[in-house]
Amino acid sequence: MARILAIDYGKKRTGLAVTDELQIIASGLTTVPTKDLLTFLNDYCKNEQVETIVVGEPKRLHDEASDIEVDISRFLKKLDKVLPGIKVVRMDERFTSKMAFQSLIDSGLSKKKRQNKALLDEVSATIILQSYMDSRP
Incomplete structure (x- = not known):
């Protein structure tokens, strides 16, 4: 099977998440500057088999x-x-940023680490991906 990749698109930064090859687990991948997003995705898809991109x-x-x-x-x-x-x-992404912020609090991250917007974008992408996976039959 191929991976599913999710994108939390932003003007400055874009959060990315991806599944494992069996499409069981959604995990944060990284955050990239939006201006570099197409190049990153092109390179990533050359090295990994991706069947679906969830935006x-x-x-x-x-x-x-x-x-x-x-x-x-x-x-x-x-x-x-x-x-x-x-x-x-x-995929509807309403409230994903709030959910991501709450998950960072619940995970016990310090206030300083929770202010890392790149991490927040990556967690938001993971929530978008998990929502997509949950919505499939």
Whole structure:
């Protein structure tokens, strides 16, 4: 089986998470500067077999698209050109940042470590990925 990769897209940084080859466990992968994201994904997919990329879909409470959706749409067009054979799925990411922050608190991280926004983005991507995995039949 191939891996599933999840993206928590941000203007500055993007959090990434990935499954194991059996698609059982979702784990944080890394956080990359968004300007380097396509290059990172292209290199990663050359070395690892990825069948699906799950991209967080930021929405407001009343199902309105978030402001960053314009940037994500542009990114998805570029992604399709760079990695045309990989299925892309969108997943609602409402509240993932709050859930990620709470999980960092619950894990016992110090206040200083919880302020690491890169770690927060990576945990958010992991939550998006786990939500996707849980939603599959």
